[in-house]
Amino acid sequence: MxxxxxxxxxxxxxxxxxxxxxxxxxxxxxxxxxxxxxxxxxxxxxxxxxxxxxxxxxxxxxxxxxxxxxxxxxxxxxxxxxxxxxxxxxxxxxxxxxxxxxxxxxxxxxxxxxxxxxxxxxxxxxxAPEHFVPGKGIPTPMDSKVFNDIRYPDDPIPTRMIALKNKLSTQQNVSFYRERLEGEGWKPLNDSCTSSGCVLDFQRGDQKMNLVIEPQKNVRSQIVMTIQNP
Structure with missing residues (x-):
């Protein structure tokens, strides 16, 4: 699913x-x-x-x-x-x-x-909330645009998904998230890159995070971040 x-x-x-x-x-x-x-x-x-x-x-x-x-x-x-x-x-x-x-x-x-x-x-x-801020509390590189923030609060494992885009390259985004997330106590579990993009996995306590970073035509990168037990 x-x-x-x-x-x-x-x-x-x-x-x-x-x-x-x-x-x-x-x-x-x-x-x-x-x-x-x-x-x-x-x-x-x-x-x-x-x-x-x-x-x-x-x-x-x-x-x-x-x-x-x-x-x-x-x-x-x-x-x-x-x-x-x-x-x-x-x-x-x-x-x-x-x-x-x-x-x-x-x-x-x-x-x-x-x-x-x-x-x-x-x-x-x-x-509809009066002052909703998509991606609130989530680290993002400067000038990134968070365009969707979805929560599944009643799932067996509550999940949050954030989608954003920016003008950084795939590798620049990978470097940003490796450094920033490890600095916030996230332990890297998996890190794999191909010509079509990169997948990063982290864990912090009972929280798990997955990042899919893909190059795009109109923007340099698009990112989907999935957090379990946010």
């Missing part, structure tokens, strides 16, 4: 606070008073996490597979939500969004074989 989350996390491109840029990459599992979007016929769902806190916003998550086409999925939700929707195209994926009270819901769908697959996302808009 953590590997799948990491892969999805690298795809996040949250900028300017636009909900539609990042909600399609997570999904929802109805719980207590949370709204639960209806599911089209011939569609199965699977929980991603009991609870997600995305950049300070409380969320629920599921993924789905369906024998229906993406067009049929979108048509279903247009009808259910009586055209009170916003539709965006993101590459080969389509996203339909709808607000219901304090909650904003999105359905992200793409073709899969003769049917479709995607994510359903619900965020509690009312839970």
């Amino acid at each position: 953590l590997v799948q989350r990491c892969e999805a996390f690298f795809g996040l491109r949250g900028v300017g606070g636009s909900i539609l840029l990042w909600l399609p990459l997570v999904a929802m599992a109805g719980l207590f008073s949370w709204p639960s979007p209806p599911v089209p016929p011939e569609t199965t769902t699977q929980d991603v996490a009991h609870r997600i806190i995305f950049n300070g916003l409380d969320m629920r998550a599921q993924v789905f597979k369906s024998q229906q086409s993406p067009e049929a999925i979108l048509a279903f939700y247009r009808k259910v939500w009586r055209e009170q929707v916003v539709v965006n195209q993101m590459g080969n994926e389509q996203v339909i969004g709808h607000r219901e009270g304090d909650y904003f819901m999105t359905i992200q769908v793409s073709a899969s074989g003769s049917g479709s697959r995607g994510n359903i996302g619900v965020v509690d808009v009312a839970s």
Whole structure:
């Protein structure tokens, strides 16, 4: 599951606070008073996490597979939500969004074989913090941009994932984190680099940290940091 989350996390491109840029990459599992979007016929769902806190916003998550086409999925939700929707195209994926009270819901769908697959996302808009600082308490090189900070507080092992980018090279970032984390009491466990990037593992007491550092085209490096028991 953590590997799948990491892969999805690298795809996040949250900028300017636009909900539609990042909600399609997570999904929802109805719980207590949370709204639960209806599911089209011939569609199965699977929980991603009991609870997600995305950049300070409380969320629920599921993924789905369906024998229906993406067009049929979108048509279903247009009808259910009586055209009170916003539709965006993101590459080969389509996203339909709808607000219901304090909650904003999105359905992200793409073709899969003769049917479709995607994510359903619900965020509690009312839970938005006034002064959320992504990456707070996490060491970052100067001029780094932390663009996503996700917590899984109710997982068997609570986990936090931070994504950032900067103009340093992969090796410059590796040097920064080796020195800084060891100075903060983190013990290095694993250190491996290839032409596609570097993976660093550290431990401090019952805390574990994994860093994946990859070179990028538009920025010199992008980093995903996963901390267990943060």
